[in-house]
Amino acid sequence: MAWQRKTPFGYMIQNGEIICHPQESGAVRDIFARYLRGESYSQIAGGMERLGIRYHQHTPQWNKHMVKRVLENERYLGAGGYPRLVEDRDFLAVRLRCESRTTYAPCPPDLAPVREKAVCAVCGARMKRDTKRHGRPRWHCQNPECRHSLYMEDELLLKQVEERVRRLAQMPLRFKAPAAAIPATDAVRIENELNLCFNRAELNPDYMKTLIFAAAAERYRELPDPAPRQKEVGRGWQAQENPLDGRALWAFFGEAVSAVRMGRKCLELELADHVAIQTREEESA
Secondary structure: OOOOOOOOOOOEEEEEEEEEOOHHHHHHHHHHHHHHHOOOOHHHHHHHHHHHHEEOOOOOOOOOHHHHHHHHHHHHHHHOOOOOOOOOOHHHHHHHHHHHHHHOOOOOOOHHHHHHHHOOOOOOOOEEEEOOOOOEEEEEEEOOOOOOEEOOOHHHHHHHHHHHHHHHHHHHHHHOOOOOOOHHHHHHHHHHHHHHHHOOOOOOOOOOOHHHHHHHHHHHHOOOOHHHHHHHHHHHHHHOOOOOOHHHHHHHHHEEEEEEEOOOOOEEEEOOOOOOOEHHHEEEE
């Protein structure tokens, strides 16, 4: 059952006049002071219960909504014929702190590559960043059945990802060899023509020789270039001798990393071949 107060908390009516309640008015000032010291709504509510102060006479229980109503009530400034309980500077300081807790901080441009590849370490669904509710970066899983979430400052997340990317750059042998190329259209056409020649009643050796050499040339052109693996090996040595700068680091991140798996106890980089470069919480300490 929800009870409604006829008189705002902190006041009472005596002989038809609004006056300060002897106990509740002190509790109002205490609530403002506690909030400015950094206590949360729930902590303040618990403190009021321990002091035995009642918001409703029917129950000793407090909740964060009651505390919020007290902190937002402009009557405590002396408005509307109510006696002043709170100084202007304290009320303003509380208002500014409340606004800072709900201000949205956009995703920094440097973090955009990570955000695009962030997935949940629990279920693999996409992770989304927001700061609307708590005023600090919160990553939460988009899977409604998972609802995994974690708090991590942008600077810390960038630092941890960069550390893993630099480590990854020194382990080029983790990459798979290039997949076999799909035959080009010209190669297929040449081989089809060659097959038709073999099935003809009259063979043309010179023409068939030309087709054979042409088919071989096309197949040779399709062979995987060993250069990428050599390039990856060289990149590992280069990372050891000359650390990757910012642009090269994130270019390498975009090429090598398929997902950033985010969990409360770990942060993993998943490669295109599903190899995870894992670092637990204790490693980043």
